[in-house]
Amino acid sequence: MSRFSVAVGEAWKDRRRLLLSWFALPLSLVAALLLGAIMMLALGANPITGYNALIVGAFDGSYALGSTAVRAAPLLLVAVGICVAFRANVFNIGGEGQLAMGGLASSATALALPNLPSIELIPLVLLAGAAGGAAWGAIPGAFKAYFNVNEILSTIMLNLVAVQIMNWLLAGPMVDKTQNSTYGLIPETRLLPRASWLPILIPNTQLHLGVLIAVVVAVGVWVLIYRTSFGFRIQAVGLSRDASRYAGMPVKRTMTLAMTISGAMCGLAGALLVFGSISHRMVTDGSLTGFTGSDGFNGIVVALFGALNPLWTIISAFLFGGLLVGGDALQVATGVPADMVTALEGLVVVFVVSLEYMRRRSRTTSSPSRRSRARPTEPVAPAESLVTADERSDP
Amino acid sequence: MTTPAASPSREGVPLLQMMGITKRFPGVVANDRVDFDVRSGEIHTLFGENGAGKSTLMRVLYGLYRPDEGEIQVNGAKVAITSPADAIRRGIGMIHQHFMLVDTLSVAENVALGEKSQRGPLTDLGRVSERIRELADTYRLNVDPQAIIWQLSVGERQRVEIIKALYRNVSLLVLDEPTAVLTPREVDELFVVLRQMTEGGRGLVFISHKIHEVLDISDRITVLRAGRNVGTIQSSEASRARLVELMVGRAVALESQPSKGTGGEVRLSVKDLHVKGDRGIEAVRGLSLEVSAGEIVGIAGVSGNGQRELSEAIAGLRTPLSGSIRLGDAELSAANPADARAAGLAYVPEERMRDGVVPFFTVAQNLLLVENRSRDYSRLGFLRTRAIRRHCQELISAFDVRTPSLDTPARNLSGGNIQKLIMARELSGSPQVLLVAQPTRGIDVGATRYIHERLVVQRDDGTAVLIISEDLDEIMTICDRVLVMYEGTIIGSADPRVNTREEIGMLMAGVKSAVPPLAGEPATASP
Numbered sequence: 001m002s003r004f005s006v007a008v009g010e011a012w013k014d015r016r017r018l019l020l021s022w023f024a025l026p027l028s029l030v031a032a033l034l035l036g037a038i039m040m041l042a043l044g045a046n047p048i049t050g051y052n053a054l055i056v057g058a059f060d061g062s063y064a065l066g067s068t069a070v071r072a073a074p075l076l077l078v079a080v081g082i083c084v085a086f087r088a089n090v091f092n093i094g095g096e097g098q099l100a101m102g103g104l105a106s107s108a109t110a111l112a113l114p115n116l117p118s119i120e121l122i123p124l125v126l127l128a129g130a131a132g133g134a135a136w137g138a139i140p141g142a143f144k145a146y147f148n149v150n151e152i153l154s155t156i157m158l159n160l161v162a163v164q165i166m167n168w169l170l171a172g173p174m175v176d177k178t179q180n181s182t183y184g185l186i187p188e189t190r191l192l193p194r195a196s197w198l199p200i201l202i203p204n205t206q207l208h209l210g211v212l213i214a215v216v217v218a219v220g221v222w223v224l225i226y227r228t229s230f231g232f233r234i235q236a237v238g239l240s241r242d243a244s245r246y247a248g249m250p251v252k253r254t255m256t257l258a259m260t261i262s263g264a265m266c267g268l269a270g271a272l273l274v275f276g277s278i279s280h281r282m283v284t285d286g287s288l289t290g291f292t293g294s295d296g297f298n299g300i301v302v303a304l305f306g307a308l309n310p311l312w313t314i315i316s317a318f319l320f321g322g323l324l325v326g327g328d329a330l331q332v333a334t335g336v337p338a339d340m341v342t343a344l345e346g347l348v349v350v351f352v353v354s355l356e357y358m359r360r361r362s363r364t365t366s367s368p369s370r371r372s373r374a375r376p377t378e379p380v381a382p383a384e385s386l387v388t389a390d391e392r393s394d395p
Numbered sequence: 396m397t398t399p400a401a402s403p404s405r406e407g408v409p410l411l412q413m414m415g416i417t418k419r420f421p422g423v424v425a426n427d428r429v430d431f432d433v434r435s436g437e438i439h440t441l442f443g444e445n446g447a448g449k450s451t452l453m454r455v456l457y458g459l460y461r462p463d464e465g466e467i468q469v470n471g472a473k474v475a476i477t478s479p480a481d482a483i484r485r486g487i488g489m490i491h492q493h494f495m496l497v498d499t500l501s502v503a504e505n506v507a508l509g510e511k512s513q514r515g516p517l518t519d520l521g522r523v524s525e526r527i528r529e530l531a532d533t534y535r536l537n538v539d540p541q542a543i544i545w546q547l548s549v550g551e552r553q554r555v556e557i558i559k560a561l562y563r564n565v566s567l568l569v570l571d572e573p574t575a576v577l578t579p580r581e582v583d584e585l586f587v588v589l590r591q592m593t594e595g596g597r598g599l600v601f602i603s604h605k606i607h608e609v610l611d612i613s614d615r616i617t618v619l620r621a622g623r624n625v626g627t628i629q630s631s632e633a634s635r636a637r638l639v640e641l642m643v644g645r646a647v648a649l650e651s652q653p654s655k656g657t658g659g660e661v662r663l664s665v666k667d668l669h670v671k672g673d674r675g676i677e678a679v680r681g682l683s684l685e686v687s688a689g690e691i692v693g694i695a696g697v698s699g700n701g702q703r704e705l706s707e708a709i710a711g712l713r714t715p716l717s718g719s720i721r722l723g724d725a726e727l728s729a730a731n732p733a734d735a736r737a738a739g740l741a742y743v744p745e746e747r748m749r750d751g752v753v754p755f756f757t758v759a760q761n762l763l764l765v766e767n768r769s770r771d772y773s774r775l776g777f778l779r780t781r782a783i784r785r786h787c788q789e790l791i792s793a794f795d796v797r798t799p800s801l802d803t804p805a806r807n808l809s810g811g812n813i814q815k816l817i818m819a820r821e822l823s824g825s826p827q828v829l830l831v832a833q834p835t836r837g838i839d840v841g842a843t844r845y846i847h848e849r850l851v852v853q854r855d856d857g858t859a860v861l862i863i864s865e866d867l868d869e870i871m872t873i874c875d876r877v878l879v880m881y882e883g884t885i886i887g888s889a890d891p892r893v894n895t896r897e898e899i900g901m902l903m904a905g906v907k908s909a910v911p912p913l914a915g916e917p918a919t920a921s922p
Binding site: 227228229230232233235236239240242243244245246247248249250 | 710712731732733735736737742744746749750751752753754755756760763764765767768772773776777778780
């Protein structure tokens, strides 16, 4: 058939496209690490020593791997939540607030039920965390679906509201009044009931049940999106509200539900932060990041690096968890502040997005007739949807 | 350029002369050696069906398109108009169908936009406002220079556009369907203003579908058909019949396939329906119609007479103001698309890339768009991949959808194959009523034929089929009964085996007495 010969004629361009699409993500990581090396040199440190320390700190030995996995678990859940919302073409920037609400709801549940056995209490607190986050995700979701309120603004605003609620609860109604401090009370809860602590799975590591839960949830969400009719509707609504409405789908409800699920994932991550912590309290320093460790934002990076696919996100979360854990080792070894890891993350995002842009440009300029001619499917581009989503909203 | 000396309708050098303009687009000749001229002090109307080439010709004039062949003369001098700014410099103005105004700015600010201020870098809104008031007084255009655009009605916005043109002192003004958005009263007011504008020696080009307006306002009328100028006539010598004849032309007789059985039960019944359009004007005004099992009813009409709003109301995409829509036993007047589908409606929409498919979804996913909840294709919420693929494979071979695979994104298919894909999906549920808007617009001949055959097969299977089309040939070929829609209502009905194309064309132009009502037709509401 002639259309296949056309495809052959474009093979060279296809190969370049393929290179860009499959290697965009590893390439951007390498590029970010190279720039990081230059930064280290500028700071008078040896990048080889630095990266060696980072890798050893994050991945060498069962204890390091366990710490990385524990650090990765909440990131993974947030990232999976971002994926769900993104498939419905909603951008959830409210992970921070949803984490906090999840943490608060789960802590309150644990404090209220101190005498339940683990087998009942742990599922309950996890559900409570998910419910808290779900509520905080449903609000901007419904506003977006029913009143066309920009979700980026509303989720960021709700982050600010959440931090105020958290500070008030942790310094007021939920504060540990038994602490003896001369400088006023630290905003933290009492020690949570021992039955609510997430059990350690491998002795002599930090690896707790939360890691397993996060991975199972990620796989579950992948199934939800790609193997159920509800997920099919989420995708349809995300790609074309008009066509979905015309086909009789409940567009607004689907969007709201996608944001609710997204919030639930973040809320569950918040519960892991509380019950997987070493202090086994919910603690804040008055800022959101004091509790979340910026996981609500880091999760977005993880999701992008995972091509907004829950399965790839598992690997991506582990890598970024490693970066965060290894960052401390890097600081010890070279004296470069661990914050450099944050800069690396930012660079990765910049590279992912710009490589994706290049890939798209090479495609649109190379085959102007692609709309009119049927061609075999091209390989699924990892971050393609990143750019296309913007274009879709603006026909 | 300033306003020419006041010498209305004196013979001499025309303001504008377009000679032998040809403009080709891939696969279409939009303008084929068109001659067109405008004299000082006249209103010259461009008349013709959609796609006849009116807009293309005016876009060439306004510098939006470069002609492939031909020459343009302004005041007798040959010019090459390279951009709208160039056109404006030469005294040519254009009022588009969609107004080019900034909603959040005032009238004076909009008028001043793009003009050099006399106070250098500072704005000069005081002087602009004063000039607007002068112009408004002279032409009796009631416009407040301080008003913000979004506060104004459509008619008022149009007056702002006219003020803008007057302020720039254009000698030639093109008005692209200016009456489409106006109430009859506003149309009368507009015509007074247009007449007055020509008194200073300006020339106006008026574009419209509405035949009575055209006869009302024009000095001369040029009719375009399929990209060609088929006649330029004095308005005094024109009649409705003559214009329709020129517009429609004589069609080649096409074979029609009449319905075998008649008198099936009524499946779709619309009574006294009123629906608002996007611009806030009532687009469907008291429309009634019935479609029975085993017949194809076609709605003919020039676009913009409420067809889109009617089809969206029936499909549950647009809530009617009043009236009733019954589909089988279900009342759908406050329905949503899901209810309409549950009642047995299948709908092939006009905007197929926007409403009909999700372009980034694969062929298989698009085929599943409607039935994703059906028990055949999902069990306990999980998609039954194997059953779905088997079903999709059957559909694409049954409907001859040419695609490399089920996993090809829909946007990679041709228009004809996308339409077949949509038909395959919509017909797979054996609908009671099938509503198809513009079944074959922009589709190649082979796919068109296939789609027509399919529609006839569906009718013979006992489905009630309603087709909305601007293509009169299509309607004449496949419909058993034709209803003509004009200004939001059914102005008359016709039988394609008895009535001629010209007679239906007259109805499309709003001439009611053209076709005597057929016996046994449902009563149609008058406009």
